[in-house]
Amino acid sequence: MSEIQERQQRIIEDFSLFEDWMSRYEYIIDLGKKLEPFDDNLKTQDNLVEGCTSRAWIVAELKDGKLYYKGDGEAIITKGLLYLLFQVVNGLSPEKIADADINFVREIGLTTHLSPSRANGLMSMIQRIKDIAKQYKKQ
Helix, strand or coil: CCHHHHHHHHHHHHHHCCCCHHHHHHHHHHHHCCCCCCCHHHCCHHHECCCCCCCEEEEEEEECCEEEEEEEECCHHHHHHHHHHHHHHCCECHHHHHCCCCCHHHHCCHHHHCCHHHHHHHHHHHHHHHHHHHHHHHC
16 A cells, blocks of 8 residues: 555544544544644745635645645635645655545545535645646656
8 A cells, every 4th residue: 555545544544433524524624723824925826726616725845855735725624625635645755646546535525525616626626736746746
């Protein structure tokens, strides 16, 4: 099992502890509170994730061949989703991230329990993470 699969499996196991979606939403919101502070100067059009209902920004920094993402969102649920995504990809090589199948969102039912516009926004965040990784992969 790859590192990305292991990380996703841990998230899937965490979510299996909750019996209903209200508890899962509360958990996602709590995770959003753990998101690293994001500098307002980074809230630019270039860092904006296209396709999100509420605005979200994602940036990444390459350190020792590994990518570390940071981001922010206007909605508390968006912050939690960013936190989860960053738990899967932070500290991995651009190649691993670019080629990753980020499937935990389907496995825990996020794509079916979020509103269609939020689910599209989540897919846009995943795509943005992968696009950033592809840019660094080329370097």
